[in-house]
Amino acid sequence: MKNVMTLVALAGQPNCGKSTLFNSLTGASQHVANYPGVTVEKMSGAYRYEGMKTEVVDLPGTYSLTSYSLEERVSRDFLLHDKPSVVVNVVDASNLKRNLYLTFQLLEMEIPVILNLNMMDVARRRGIDIDTNELSRRLGALVVPTTIKTGKGKNDLLKSIQSASRPEQNYEPLRIDYGSMEPFLSRVQEMLSESGDPSYPLRWLSVKLMEGDTEARKLIEKQLSNANELLEFVEKQRGNFESQNEEKSERHIAFSRYLAADTISKYCVRTVTGPTVPLSDKVDRVLCNRYLGPVILLGVIWLLYELSIVQGYKLTSYTWPFLAQLRELTAFIMPDPGFVWEPLIRSFSLWFVDSINALLNYIPIFFILFGLIAILEDIGYMPRMAFILDRLFRRFGLHGQSTLPMVLGGVFVGGCAVPGIMSTKGIPDERARFATILIIPMLNCLAKTPLYILMINNYFPEHKGMAMVFVATITILMALPIAKILTLTLLKGKETAPFIMEMPPYHLPTIRGVVGRAVERVWLYIKKIVTIVAAVAVILFVLLQFPGLNKERRAHYETMANTAREAFYKKIKGNAYAAQIPEDKLMDLVLYAGDYKNARMGVKKKEKAKAIDMKFAEKNPLFFKFIKPQKDKDARKVNRALKKLISARKKILREIKKEKIDNSYLGVMGRWIKPATQWAGFSWRVNVALLSAFAAKESSVATLGALYQQDEGNESLEKRMKEKEIGFTSLHALALMLFMALYPPCIAAAIMIKVQTGSANWMLFSMIIPTILGLSVASLVFTGGTLLNLSGLQAMFIFYGLALAATIGTGLIKNKTDYM
Amino acid sequence: MTLDNIKPGCECVVKKVNAQGKLDQRLMDMGLYPGLMIKVIRNAPLKDPMELELDGFYLSLRHEEASYVEVCRR
Ligand SMILES: Nc1nc2c(ncn2[C@@H]2O[C@H](COP(=O)(O)OP(=O)(O)O)[C@@H](O)[C@H]2O)c(=O)[nH]1
Numbered sequence: 086m087k088n089v090m091t092l093v094a095l096a097g098q099p100n101c102g103k104s105t106l107f108n109s110l111t112g113a114s115q116h117v118a119n120y121p122g123v124t125v126e127k128m129s130g131a132y133r134y135e136g137m138k139t140e141v142v143d144l145p146g147t148y149s150l151t152s153y154s155l156e157e158r159v160s161r162d163f164l165l166h167d168k169p170s171v172v173v174n175v176v177d178a179s180n181l182k183r184n185l186y187l188t189f190q191l192l193e194m195e196i197p198v199i200l201n202l203n204m205m206d207v208a209r210r211r212g213i214d215i216d217t218n219e220l221s222r223r224l225g226a227l228v229v230p231t232t233i234k235t236g237k238g239k240n241d242l243l244k245s246i247q248s249a250s251r252p253e254q255n256y257e258p259l260r261i262d263y264g265s266m267e268p269f270l271s272r273v274q275e276m277l278s279e280s281g282d283p284s285y286p287l288r289w290l291s292v293k294l295m296e297g298d299t300e301a302r303k304l305i306e307k308q309l310s311n312a313n314e315l316l317e318f319v320e321k322q323r324g325n326f327e328s329q330n331e332e333k334s335e336r337h338i339a340f341s342r343y344l345a346a347d348t349i350s351k352y353c354v355r356t357v358t359g360p361t362v363p364l365s366d367k368v369d370r371v372l373c374n375r376y377l378g379p380v381i382l383l384g385v386i387w388l389l390y391e392l393s394i395v396q397g398y399k400l401t402s403y404t405w406p407f408l409a410q411l412r413e414l415t416a417f418i419m420p421d422p423g424f425v426w427e428p429l430i431r432s433f434s435l436w437f438v439d440s441i442n443a444l445l446n447y448i449p450i451f452f453i454l455f456g457l458i459a460i461l462e463d464i465g466y467m468p469r470m471a472f473i474l475d476r477l478f479r480r481f482g483l484h485g486q487s488t489l490p491m492v493l494g495g496v497f498v499g500g501c502a503v504p505g506i507m508s509t510k511g512i513p514d515e516r517a518r519f520a521t522i523l524i525i526p527m528l529n530c531l532a533k534t535p536l537y538i539l540m541i542n543n544y545f546p547e548h549k550g551m552a553m554v555f556v557a558t559i560t561i562l563m564a565l566p567i568a569k570i571l572t573l574t575l576l577k578g579k580e581t582a583p584f585i586m587e588m589p590p591y592h593l594p595t596i597r598g599v600v601g602r603a604v605e606r607v608w609l610y611i612k613k614i615v616t617i618v619a620a621v622a623v624i625l626f627v628l629l630q631f632p633g634l635n636k637e638r639r640a641h642y643e644t645m646a647n648t649a650r651e652a653f654y655k656k657i658k659g660n661a662y663a664a665q666i667p668e669d670k671l672m673d674l675v676l677y678a679g680d681y682k683n684a685r686m687g688v689k690k691k692e693k694a695k696a697i698d699m700k701f702a703e704k705n706p707l708f709f710k711f712i713k714p715q716k717d718k719d720a721r722k723v724n725r726a727l728k729k730l731i732s733a734r735k736k737i738l739r740e741i742k743k744e745k746i747d748n749s750y751l752g753v754m755g756r757w758i759k760p761a762t763q764w765a766g767f768s769w770r771v772n773v774a775l776l777s778a779f780a781a782k783e784s785s786v787a788t789l790g791a792l793y794q795q796d797e798g799n800e801s802l803e804k805r806m807k808e809k810e811i812g813f814t815s816l817h818a819l820a821l822m823l824f825m826a827l828y829p830p831c832i833a834a835a836i837m838i839k840v841q842t843g844s845a846n847w848m849l850f851s852m853i854i855p856t857i858l859g860l861s862v863a864s865l866v867f868t869g870g871t872l873l874n875l876s877g878l879q880a881m882f883i884f885y886g887l888a889l890a891a892t893i894g895t896g897l898i899k900n901k902t903d904y905m
Numbered sequence: 906m907t908l909d910n911i912k913p914g915c916e917c918v919v920k921k922v923n924a925q926g927k928l929d930q931r932l933m934d935m936g937l938y939p940g941l942m943i944k945v946i947r948n949a950p951l952k953d954p955m956e957l958e959l960d961g962f963y964l965s966l967r968h969e970e971a972s973y974v975e976v977c978r979r
Pocket residue numbers: 097098099100101102103104105106116117118119120123124146203204205206207231232233234235463464592
């Protein structure tokens with residue numbers, strides 16, 4: 086058999102199981118969700134059946150095929166221009182009548198249609214009986230019943246696709262009777278055929294023109310030389326029809342379709358049991374209840390955070406050792422560090438692994454979060470969330486369906502902007518969608534949290550709880566007014582859409598679907614984020630390491646190192662072991678001591694400590710004596726000298742690192758932007774930390790850690806920072822936290838913004854505006870607070886009041902709708 | 906009387922849709938044509954939007970949009 090590729094399109098109303106069918110056919114794991122508007126882009130895949138390769142395209146779910154929305158345009162253009170050999174029209178069998186409205190439009194496009202009666206299980210449960218033979222006869226199309234969720238009927242469908250795609254198969258598809266419009270349609274069609282346009286089905290085109298469809302007019306303008314004349318003729322026909330029938334043409338057309346659907350369903354559908362209140366409605370009585378609804382919604386969001394952020398975070402203590410091992414392994418493979426100079430390849434590799442690990446560490450959290458979201462999506466709770474919150478969000482130019490993106494982005498604390506921005510796809514209202522995309526980076530993503538915690542622990546130790554509530558809620562209080570202002574100004578011209586949303590019945594989620602989707606999204610996260618962060622980690626490394634130290638400074642540190650080594654040998658002169666530690670073994674000893682310290686770190690159990698001791702003693706019995714000298718006098722001497730040497734080395738390393746950062750390009754930048762940030766109270770060190778946060782925000786704390794190097798012992802960063810930044814007050818901390826709250830999106834999020842808005846300009850905008858805004862807010866708080874002599878806590882309260890007032894104030898301004 | 910004035914639990918029949926353009930088309934595509942019987946199921950906790958049942962199908966829309974749908978009570 087020849088290997089002909091047949092092209093099959095899956096079309097249907099939202100939520101009827103197209104993606105489930107697509108996955109079942111192609112074995113792909115495409116996004117399935119009990120949520121209208123999930124698939125906006127078309128997806129394609131392929132399968133092989135009896136040696137025939139078939140390409141399948143999953144079209145976005147649409148109720149109709151007009152040119153009013155993006156999804157409908159995407160579907161229609163595909164059907165029109167890619168000319169699939171068969172369209173599988175997936176319909177919800179329990180709701181056949183409504184679904185036929187779209188079926189008729191597909192038939193009109195003169196592509197072979199297979200009517201796939203899906204969700205037969207639901208129909209049966211509701212006592213709906215469908216006469217498929219009669220339906221097939223009346224529609225002039227193959228009818229295949231399935232319950233695709235369980236795979237039932239899939240084989241019949243495969244067979245039908247194969248037979249329908251053979252050109253010799255000839256069905257006479259149903260022609261909708263447009264009643265009093267028929268004469269007008271014939272006239273338009275006649276004129277069209279005289280103009281010689283063979284590329285589109287003429288009857289379809291005539292109906293579309295009579296409907297006043299703008300895209301159809303464009304097609305004519307593009308294709309025909311006498312377009313003007315023809316369109317004028319159509320306009321006249323429309324006018325004539327409307328004055329004769331006192332009805333708008335498009336309404337007449339829609340009505341005719343409903344009439345036809347009504348007739349067919351009368352003949353083909355029998356409802357055995359009487360109408361009952363469906364279970365979904367009973368559930369909604371609770372979930373959408375006036376009082377219970379919002380409480381349950383908050384509970385769901387709380388549970389989402391509790392399970393993913395809190396419990397997931399606990400899980401990271403089990404996964405972290407694996408990442409730590411990765412680092413250890415890297416350290417092991419790389420060349421050993423020298424006494425003062427670390428090979429570049431080593432420092433680079435470790436930096437790289439650390440950067441990646443910082444993000445990989447979140448995987449358990451994201452896995453749980455994505456799994457829970459998948460459950461909510463499958464159940465069908467998302468549209469209810471939109472239903473409950475639309476009123477609130479609409480006041481700020483957002484949309485009920487902004488809820489999910491905002492939850493993912495971290496409305497309170499601990500989200501991630503990347504999946505948040507990704508999930509804005511389903512928002513039908515362009516203006517609200519853009520506003521949502523632009524404010525998501527201003528919410529509290531997970532990576533902002535470490536800096537908050539550092540600041541709060543350090544500068545608000547007595548009011549930790551209050552400060553935490555402040556940062557968790559201030560972001561939304563800033564984001565909402567910003568969204569409103571954006572929709573009133575820059576986004577004013579964007580298309581809006583009415584909020585007309587199907588409330589799908591609740592479904593039970595399947596384990597396979599939920600786990601599959603969680604894995605898929607985590608994988609997407611890993612791929613997207615890690616690759617980007619890796620690239621930026623490289624750049625940051627260069628910016629922090631170069632230009633490095635000049636010759637004189639290097640010589641200076643060499644001398645320091647020599648002095649330290651000489652001091653060591655002087656101390657052990659005449660010692661019984663002196664001869665056993667030649668210069669070329671000294672570094673080994675230092676590393677050995679370091680390894681031992683690392684190994685023993687945090688080990689409390691006696692047996693475990695003993696085992697480690699055994700291991701090290703076995704590895705090098707001589708060195709072990711210096712670390713655990715016991716009663717050996719000479720060994721004790723070496724031990725003391727070694728300790729001195731190690732601490733001297735540490736000091737040198739620290740100074741080198743600090744000097745390097747000071748001199749680095751990033752350090753220069755930090756000082757260079759000081760004039761702009763001084764009003765916010767940021768020192769150049771803080772600037773460097775903020776600059777380094779650009780790739781991934783958790784870097785801010787890591788960089789601060791490097792900048793506030795410790796002198797002795799193991800003081801926490803909190804303490805060190807307090808010591809080094811003398812004069813850094815709680816007001817400074819507040820300004821810094823607010824800046825972090827409004828910090829521009831990380832590279833990964835910025836790229837997602839570009840993907841979702843389809844424009845690099847919006848991406849740039851999304852990075853510049855928060856920077857300006859953040860700096861202004863931080864400067865206002867810091868400079869204003871200083872002038873008024875406020876404490877950090879007082880300034881916090883005042884700022885909170887201002888933000889609340891801004892939120893309420895902007896919420897009262899009315900937005901104009903323009904979908905008429 | 907327009908649809909937005911119908912109380913939850915009440916039924917009504919669509920008389921006429923006065924919307925234009927996109928909204929009009931959306932309402933038609935969702936099946937709000939004259940003669941259709943609609944049951945208002947509930948209002949959202951903040952009053953807006955409202956949920957309707959038409960022919961076994963559940964739909965939510967804002968009061969503002971519902972105000973373009975003329976109905977008569979049954
Ligand atoms: N009961 C039942 N549910 C189904 C069936 N097919 C799909 N579903 C569910 O219907 C919902 C919507 O499916 P999806 O494939 O995302 O629909 P799409 O919007 O058309 O792509 C999901 O919750 C599916 O699990 C079926 O045959 N029976």
